[in-house]
Amino acid sequence: MRVAVISDIHANLHALEAVLAAIDADGVDALWCLGDLVGYGPRPNECVALVRERTSICLAGNHDLVVLGKIELSAFAGEAAAAAEWTRSELNPASLEFLSQLAPTARASAAELFHGSARDPIWDYVIDDKSARWTFKATSERLVLVGHSHIALEISKRKRLEGGRAPAGTEVELDETRRILNPGSVGQPRDGDPRAAWLMIDTASSRATFCRTRYPFELTQAEMRERSLPATLAERLEYGI
Numbered sequence: 001m002r003v004a005v006i007s008d009i010h011a012n013l014h015a016l017e018a019v020l021a022a023i024d025a026d027g028v029d030a031l032w033c034l035g036d037l038v039g040y041g042p043r044p045n046e047c048v049a050l051v052r053e054r055t056s057i058c059l060a061g062n063h064d065l066v067v068l069g070k071i072e073l074s075a076f077a078g079e080a081a082a083a084a085e086w087t088r089s090e091l092n093p094a095s096l097e098f099l100s101q102l103a104p105t106a107r108a109s110a111a112e113l114f115h116g117s118a119r120d121p122i123w124d125y126v127i128d129d130k131s132a133r134w135t136f137k138a139t140s141e142r143l144v145l146v147g148h149s150h151i152a153l154e155i156s157k158r159k160r161l162e163g164g165r166a167p168a169g170t171e172v173e174l175d176e177t178r179r180i181l182n183p184g185s186v187g188q189p190r191d192g193d194p195r196a197a198w199l200m201i202d203t204a205s206s207r208a209t210f211c212r213t214r215y216p217f218e219l220t221q222a223e224m225r226e227r228s229l230p231a232t233l234a235e236r237l238e239y240g241i
């Protein structure tokens, strides 16, 4: 079985379309999304519609929950709050209906999925040894998938924790070792590579591959400026920060 994993799309339609085209070219049996479909970006309804149509598992992220009003807007500062407020006014009933039935965790065959971490699936980041240890402790499946940090990551639990950032082309052998994998972000990468990030898991060959796909970020930037979304949110897309 081949499963593509995407996360943190953040209403960046051009990035999502490019990733879906790359995934389709590779051929997959399933597509999973780890949350944050909306927030920051300019095309929330189109992104929700595509994710609804294409994914068999989809989580809710903190941005999705804020936009739905399940978390207070005051939980966000500055630009994130401004973008969330704009997104709230923009979402159509079909998008709201889809987002409102999502949860921040899920379980699949031999994998546990969280938007954030196993300790706090909405807000917590798995970014260091401490947070990774917590998540290993709170889970039992060999494979744990997380999003939220926008940084592609692989952490293996051997005698000590090993691994770290997973740049484009990183391959991980899925043996008996327990692992936390973060595919990185489709719509707002923050690991210095502006290309859209995603992960391919192939259970037949027992391999996970970290992939990056180029997309026309200047089109997303132009759409953000047209909609008066915060300028720095648009600028960061070309640097992947």
Ligand code: ZN
Pocket: 008, 010, 036, 061, 063, 148, 149, 150
């Ligand atoms: Zn996010």
